[in-house]
Each structure stands twice: as C-alpha cells, then as structure tokens.
Amino acid sequence: MCAQEPKKNRIIVTVLGPDRVGIIAGVARVLAENNINILDISQTILQEFLAMIMIADMEKSRIDLSTLKERLAAKGSELGVRIDAQHEDAFRFMHRI
Amino acid sequence: MLTLAEIMETIKMVQEENLDIRTITMGISLRDCADPDLKRACRKIYDKITRLASRLVAVGEEISREYGIPIVHKRISVTPISLIAECSRQEDYVEYALTLDAAAAAVGVNFIGGFSALVHKGFTGGDRILITSIPAALAGTGRVCASVNVATTRAGINMDAVYLMGRVIKETAARTAEQGGLGCAKLVVFSNVPEDNPFMAGAFHGIGEPECTINVGVSGPGVVKNAVARVGNADFGTLAETVKKTAFKITRMGELVGRLAAERLGVPFGIVDLSLAPTPAVGDSVAEILEAMGLERCGTHGTTAALALLNDAVKKGGAMASSYVGGLSGAFIPVSEDAGMIRAVEGGALSLDKLEAMTCVCSVGLDMIAVPGDTSAETIAAIIADEVAIGVINNKTTAVRIIPAPGKKVGDNVTFGGLLGEAPVMAVHPFSADNFVRRGGRIPAPIQSLTN
Numbered sequence: 226m227c228a229q230e231p232k233k234n235r236i237i238v239t240v241l242g243p244d245r246v247g248i249i250a251g252v253a254r255v256l257a258e259n260n261i262n263i264l265d266i267s268q269t270i271l272q273e274f275l276a277m278i279m280i281a282d283m284e285k286s287r288i289d290l291s292t293l294k295e296r297l298a299a300k301g302s303e304l305g306v307r308i309d310a311q312h313e314d315a316f317r318f319m320h321r322i
Numbered sequence: 323m324l325t326l327a328e329i330m331e332t333i334k335m336v337q338e339e340n341l342d343i344r345t346i347t348m349g350i351s352l353r354d355c356a357d358p359d360l361k362r363a364c365r366k367i368y369d370k371i372t373r374l375a376s377r378l379v380a381v382g383e384e385i386s387r388e389y390g391i392p393i394v395h396k397r398i399s400v401t402p403i404s405l406i407a408e409c410s411r412q413e414d415y416v417e418y419a420l421t422l423d424a425a426a427a428a429v430g431v432n433f434i435g436g437f438s439a440l441v442h443k444g445f446t447g448g449d450r451i452l453i454t455s456i457p458a459a460l461a462g463t464g465r466v467c468a469s470v471n472v473a474t475t476r477a478g479i480n481m482d483a484v485y486l487m488g489r490v491i492k493e494t495a496a497r498t499a500e501q502g503g504l505g506c507a508k509l510v511v512f513s514n515v516p517e518d519n520p521f522m523a524g525a526f527h528g529i530g531e532p533e534c535t536i537n538v539g540v541s542g543p544g545v546v547k548n549a550v551a552r553v554g555n556a557d558f559g560t561l562a563e564t565v566k567k568t569a570f571k572i573t574r575m576g577e578l579v580g581r582l583a584a585e586r587l588g589v590p591f592g593i594v595d596l597s598l599a600p601t602p603a604v605g606d607s608v609a610e611i612l613e614a615m616g617l618e619r620c621g622t623h624g625t626t627a628a629l630a631l632l633n634d635a636v637k638k639g640g641a642m643a644s645s646y647v648g649g650l651s652g653a654f655i656p657v658s659e660d661a662g663m664i665r666a667v668e669g670g671a672l673s674l675d676k677l678e679a680m681t682c683v684c685s686v687g688l689d690m691i692a693v694p695g696d697t698s699a700e701t702i703a704a705i706i707a708d709e710v711a712i713g714v715i716n717n718k719t720t721a722v723r724i725i726p727a728p729g730k731k732v733g734d735n736v737t738f739g740g741l742l743g744e745a746p747v748m749a750v751h752p753f754s755a756d757n758f759v760r761r762g763g764r765i766p767a768p769i770q771s772l773t774n
Contacts, residue, residue, distance in 0.1 A: 315390055315391060319575055
C-alpha cells in the first residue's frame with residue numbers, strides 16, 4: 226500500500242508528441258541537471274507520434290516533483306511535445322494488487 | 323515492472339477520458355459545538371471547521387500535482403445542523419448556515435454539506451426549525467447544501483415531512499427565482515440516507531462517524547464508456563466483465579488518493595465512493611455509456627436493464643479494489659449535469675416516468691430535474707413520495723433533487739452554470755395527488771421477512 230511506503234521516489238516521465246531530433250536528449254538533460262537518475266527508457270511510435278516513457282529515481286535530487294514538472298513542461302513547449310512526470314504509485318496502484 | 327501498455331492506459335484515462343477524483347470530502351463532527359448561546363455556538367463551529375480543514379485544499383492540490391490525477395472538488399460535510407442547533411433555542415437557524423458559508427469560504431471549498439435533518443420517523447422541535455429555515459438559508463448563502471431524510475426501510479415514510487419538503491422546495495425556488503431556482507439544486511430529499519456520502523448536495527457527517535474523516539468520490543464515466551465501446555458487440559458477460567475491470571482500476575486510484583490525503587491531513591481515511599458521476603463536459607456522461615451498450619437514445623426500452631448491468635458491475639469492480647467502499651456507489655443519473663441525459667430529454671426519449679423506473683436499479687434517484695415553475699407543492703410532494711417509496715421498499719437509498727424552475731414551462735431550459743449544468747424543463751402529470759399528500763401521518767414500514 227502506498228501509505229506504508231510513501232518515500233519511494235521513483236517517477237515516470239512521459240513524452241507524447243510529434244517525433245523530432247533531440248527529444249530524448251532534451252529530457253535527459255533536464256533530469257541530469259537536477260541529479261535525477263534514469264533507470265529505464267522505452268519508446269514507441271504510435272502512427273507518427275512519439276510516446277516515450279522513462280522511469281527515473283529522484284532520491285538524490287534536491288528539487289521536488291512539482292518543480293521538476295514545471296521544468297519538464299517548459300522543455301516540452303520548447304520541443305513541441307507534452308512532457309509530464311508522475312509518481313510511480315499512480316500507475317502501480319492502479320494495475321497491481 | 324509496469325508495462326508500457328499499462329502506463330499508456332493510465333495516461334489515456336486521465337488525459338483523454340476525463341478520469342478524475344471527483345471529490346475529497348472532509349467530514350467533521352460538530353457535536354462538541356452545541357451551545358445554548360447562538361454566538362458562542364457559531365464561533366465554535368467556525369473555529370473547528372477552519373482549524374481542521376485549513377490544509378484541505380492545499381493537500382488536495384499537492385496530491386493532484388504529484389500524481390497527475392485531477393482532484394476536482396475539495397469539500398466539507400458536517401454533523402446535521404438540526405442536532406447542533408437544537409439546544410440554542412432559536413426561531414430560525416439561518417445564522418448557522420451563514421456560519422457554515424463563512425467557514426467554507428475561509429478554507430476555500432466550494433460546498434459545505436450538512437444543513438440537514440433526519441426526520442424519517444418524526445420531527446423534533448429543532449428538525450422543524452431547520453427545515454423551515456432551508457429556503458432562507460439556501461437563498462442567503464452560496465456554498466451551503468441542505469438535505470432531509472424523510473424515510474427509511476425501518477421507519478417507513480414520514481408523509482408530513484414529504485409534504486413539508488414539497489412546500490420548502492417551492493419556497494426555495496421562489497427565493498432563488500432570479501437564478502432559475504438555483505437553491506433547489508443544493509437541496510436533496512432522501513430515503514435511507516448514507517452517512518458517509520462524499521457527494522454534494524447530499525453529503526453530511528453522520529452520527530456514527532468519527533470526529534473527522536476523509537471520504538473520497540471517484541468518477542470516470544468517460545473511461546467506462548470507452549471501455550464499453552472497445553468491446554463492440556460482445557455478449558453481456560463480456561460487457562459486464564469489462565465494466566467491472568474498469569471500475570476496479572478507477573477505484574484503485576480513489577483508494578490511493580484517499581489514503582494519501584488522510585495521511586497528510588492526519589485524519590482517518592473513511593470510504594471510497596465508487597460512483598460514476600457525470601459532468602456537463604463532452605465525453606463525461608453516464609447516458610453515453612448506456613448508449614454505447616446499444617441503445618439509440620438513453621430512455622428507450624432496455625435502458626433500465628442496461629443501467630442495472632452497469633450499476634452492478636461498477637459495484638463489483640469497486641468492491642474488489644477497496645475494502646472501504648461506502649456512500650452511494652454506483653451510477654448517478656442527474657439530468658442537468660449529463661450531456662447525454664439532456665439530449666435524451668430534449669429528443670423526447672426520456673420522461674420523468676422512465677427516470678423513476680431507472681432509479682429502481684441505480685444509486686440515486688430523481689436528480690437535478692427541472693419541472694415547470696407552476697408545479698404545485700402537492701405534486702412535488704407526490705413525486706418525492708413515489709421516489710422514497712422505491713427506496714423504502716427496495717431497501718436502498720433514493721433521493722430527489724427537483725427544481726420547479728420559476729416562470730418556466732415544458733420545452734424551456736434553465737441554466738445553473740458550472741458543474742450544475744443546464745436542464746430542459748420536463749413535464750409532470752397534470753392530475754392531482756392533493757388529497758393523497760394532505761392526509762398526513764406516516765406510511766408504515768414495509769414487512770421485512772417476506773421479501774420477494
């Protein structure tokens with residue numbers, strides 16, 4: 226249950242939008258600048274849209290999730306894609322008993 | 323490890339299908355706020371609400387940001403005011419409503435429920451004062467919601483209260499005539515009312531509840547509709563299974579948010595209400611789920627069966643997802659708040675009679691229904707009597723939230739704005755029930771042992 230382990234700092238970063246050069250590099254740079262470690266990346270092209278998902282660890286980061294979301298959103302509007310970050314629990318809780 | 327498909331599914335539910343946590347409702351007991359001195363009682367109420375709920379909105383927003391799930395409303399429910407106000411010996415309880423309104427404004431919630439009385443078996447002095455204060459209380463406040471429980475399966479139907487509520491609804495409409503009778507949208511008449519319902523306007527903090535608690539209402543008609551559409555022409559077993567699995571996932575989200583909110587606010591977690599509650603937004607409609615099942619228009623033959631399947635499957639999925647399911651739990655079918663229902667009424671597919679039949683198999687009753695402004699108090703009371711009889715006989719909750727829209731007639735529209743939406747005015751039967759309603763007294767409780 227989430228209530229017992231709320232301090233797990235794994236987040237899921239999602240990128241949705243038209244594919245172009247430099248999206249992964251851009252997202253990775255924001256994460257690296259904030260000392261967030263990327264654990265896994267998977268991506269797929271749905272029609273001509275890029276759907277990328279990163280699992281990352283915020284444990285050593287000094288910023289909080291809302292600040293990160295703002296920075297990712299800013300990078301997203303620069304790259305013309307939608308970038309979002311959510312706590313892992315939002316996904317885990319829905320699909321795993 | 324989570325799969326790509328699962329992550330995409332969650333994102334799709336939130337971003338495209340309007341999955342949301344509809345409400346986090348903090349229930350607050352005001353039992354220790356009763357005081358013979360009106361000013362002192364109101365001061366205690368204001369202080370207690372603003373103290374306990376001071377961080378409610380901030381915590382809701384914080385969780386919403388962190389987890390990426392919209393939390394639409396943060397609200398408060400309190401102990402029925404009739405119980406608290408009774409010892410202050412006032413001639414009306416409007417001052418209490420003003421206090422609740424001010425406290426709600428101070429903490430930033432848009433509704434506070436609990437200007438309520440439970441009179442299923444009879445009235446105390448305080449109950450009567452509360453009920454007769456409702457029109458002035460709702461006209462004089464913006465955030466206060468009122469409810470009155472007039473019947474239970476155990477006590478039968480208090481027909482004096484039913485008739486009184488018919489008159490109170492008329493007066494409330496008259497006092498809020500400039501806003502289309504908006505006051506009536508904040509007033510619910512119940513049978514078998516649940517004590518932990520987080521959804522307005524019927525929310526209050528029941529007397530069996532703890533000092534303070536967090537209840538959560540989840541909703542995602544759009545998610546269910548898309549799931550139903552995806553199974554195409556599959557048989558009913560598959561259809562029910564699909565709704566069940568979807569309801570499970572939606573409810574899990576509610577459980578997560580409820581527990582987080584309770585933990586961060588330092589109060590116990592109460593229940594998840596796993597209702598499908600529509601909004602006026604496109605793609606967020608319960609009627610559209612029924613239509614996706616194969617009905618040309620909600621309200622046509624087959625609608626009751628479709629709603630029964632939907633309601634039951636939602637409960638089954640939700641019950642597995644959370645151990646503390648409560649409130650009303652099931653499908654809400656308010657007319658004004660559901661684009662598909664509005665379309666069905668305007669197209670002549672859905673009448674008041676069919677709606678009443680549908681309420682036999684779903685969570686709530688006749689909800690957010692506008693009727694002509696010249697509908698008599700007796701006719702409204704008779705509509706209430708029919709609806710609570712369904713609840714009493716079938717051992718379930720039913721409710722009536724009806725708006726005799728001042729100056730409007732069948733075919734007109736009345737607009738409330740925001741989540742309350744707009745309602746086409748529906749026809750009522752022209753024949754009188756006056757002599758029936760005016761009898762007075764109580765309809766006895768039904769026999770319980772010979773259910774069939």
